[in-house]
Amino acid sequence: MNFDDFDISDEVKKAIDEMGFEKTTPIQEMAIPLGLKGRDITAQAQTGSGKTIAFAVPVLEKIFIPDRSPQAIVLCPTRELCLQVAGEIAKVGKYIKKLKVLAVYGGQPIGKQTRVLKKGVHIVVGTPGRVIDHIQRGNLDLIGVESVILDEADEMLDMGFRDDIQTILKNTPLQRQTMLFSATMPTEIRKIAKNYQNNPKFIKVANKKENIPKITQHAFRTNHKYKFKDLTKLIEAYDIKSSLIFCNTKKGVDFVFKHLKKEGYSSEALHGDMSQKTRDRVMNKFRNGNVRFLVATDVAARGLDISNLDFIVNYDVAQNYDSHIHRIGRTARAGSSGFALTLVSKEDSANFNVIKRQSKGKIVEKDIPSDSELEEIKINRILDEVKNSIKVDNLKNDMDFIKKSLSADITSEEIAAALLKKLREK
Template sequence: MNFDDLNISDEIKKAVGKMGFRELTPIQKLAIKPALNGTDITAQAQTGSGKTIAFAIPILQKIFVPDRSPQAIILCPTRELCMQVAGEISKVAKNIKKLKVLAVYGGEPIGKQTRVLKKGVHVVVGTPGRVIDHIERGNLDLIGIESVVLDEADEMLDMGFRDDIENILTGTPCQRQTLLFSATMPVEIRRIARKYQKNPKFIKVRDDAKNIPKITQYAFRTNHKHKFDDFIRLIDAYDIKSALIFCNTKKGVDFVFKGLKKKSFSAEALHGDMNQKHRDIVMNKFRNSNVRFLVATDVAARGLDISSLEFIINYDVPGNYDDYVHRIGRTARAGKTGYALTLVSKEDSINFNNIKKSSKARIAEKKIPSDDEIEEIKNKRVLDEVKKSIKVDNLQEYLYVIKKNSSEDISTEELAAALLKKLREN
């Protein structure tokens, strides 16, 4: 099924096509049609599954543009996700004249948001706390709300937003449509669904090979004493150019960050003690590839979406399977492939074994490579590139140079070996 098969406006079809989307993802196939018909939805969908488009299209399809009051509210756990979702919805709405989308979140002066709300906004994307703030100040009237979306609902509950979410839902018209999206489906999410939705359609994308993000998952047994050195070995062995590295504590983040800096790696740290301005600077550096490694706690990394991120490293094993899913879901976005590497010390064994039992995908256990093995891996990496070049490149000019410089004293094999040495040293 592709977007042309949907009963939606030409403006939306054109915008989605320009965004490069043709076929619907599994969550879009299951969610868009019932949502267009006004059905409430509770969907279990991973980050990066295409769920933003799955709720953006039904919301935008029914916006009445001449009415400049808010008609839809999307609640997100973090300001970063708010900005990302608002940006995506704005792209889908690009061809709908005079339709306004606004992101509201903390850490930014409320006056600017207030002025935009007073001028008229159709779709509000916000963190629960800032949305409540605008409601209490009289800036945001809920009387015309026709759609409410809870995006990454499990993370919002983990962050303590339950009361704010319930207050917002209670304040919206009872005939509204409620769309709930969550990577995991704990008891509290199900309770909210029962209480605030009307005969919702429950959707869970089947975990078959086609729908699981293409994440290669490896675990490496280590011990506390040599953990950091083993971590550096993995960076070396896998030739990791950039990675998001998770630690369980702020102390752990600082330790790994300082260790990377001592080794002259380009790195930044992210945890809850930092103010929002500093967090934004660090995240933008990482997003724009101005820093190689970002070391973070789970809470600090929420809402961080890097479409091209190839590696996630769990320096510490997370406390449960849900947290593991959230972490590794930061890679292999939008159909790309990715790697999740997890260091497992003796103290982590119980948590890791529980995660492994819960995981539907295989987490392969591998040994930390030795110095000799790392050298062999590096040589193989260069030679693989050389073999690829032999197949696809025109090498006549270079073959002539090699033949010209080989002799009885210097064989072509020796020339190749010396060239490999020079490449490795550089």
């Protein structure tokens, strides 16, 4: 569908057109008409599916600008996602005169947010904890809220926000419209839908990454005792320059991060116990290419939009198929190709077997390379680079130096072999 097919204002259509969107994504095609009718929605959709616009359009169409009290609230798990969502909503509402959208989150002085709230805001995008804080301080009155959106709902529950979410929902009018978006649908999410939504329409959008053959998936059986060593072998065998490495626990993240550093690999850790300031610093270093490896839990990585990522490594197998797809979908973006490598220890076997079965042949099992095989891989990689240089580079001056160095007791083959040895030792 085109956005022109929807019964929406010219202001919103113009903004979406300027954002470069012509055709709708599946989640937008299904959710926008329902949202415009005021229906409650429970949608299973991944990051990158276009869900922000799917809920932004219905929300913006209901905003009454003269009323400068909050009319919609969007809850997100992290500061970064709050800023991303608030920015996207503001872009869609660019031509709605005097529209005010505010992101509220921890890590920023509360006074600044309070002053903006007091002046009047139409849409609030916030983390549950900071929203509760503003409610308790009397800065935020949700009595006029008509729309509540729970974005990345499963992640908010994983981060311990269930009580906060329920408190916020109880502070909003019963006749509100509630739209819930989640990458996975565990029992707790279904309970919230049952208790706080009115006859919601369930939507499930297949992750577009599921069907993209450009993600090459390899899995490697390993022993827990040698798992980290096998990780470093894969890094060398695949010549991985940069990667997001997933662990299931904060303890696992710290272990892999510390041992990578010890082995001389530039790396950083990212998990839920970190302050927002530390998270921002780590993410900036990774995005700017100042560190090669970012080791993270699913919770910490949710909502992060990282481009140009060729490799995803699952140090621990994901808990379920949806989480696995969500992880690997961070590579092969914008039409590029990518690799997803998964280490499978005995403890991971049950989850992996389920994921492999559901992947329908997309995961190919391979053996961890032996030390001798790894050495051969490295040598062949160097020789390939040498052969390519012979084809494309001007080597005249270099050849002149080699000829001058030749003597009766030193051959060109010996010089080449010695240079290869030096390169391997680097």
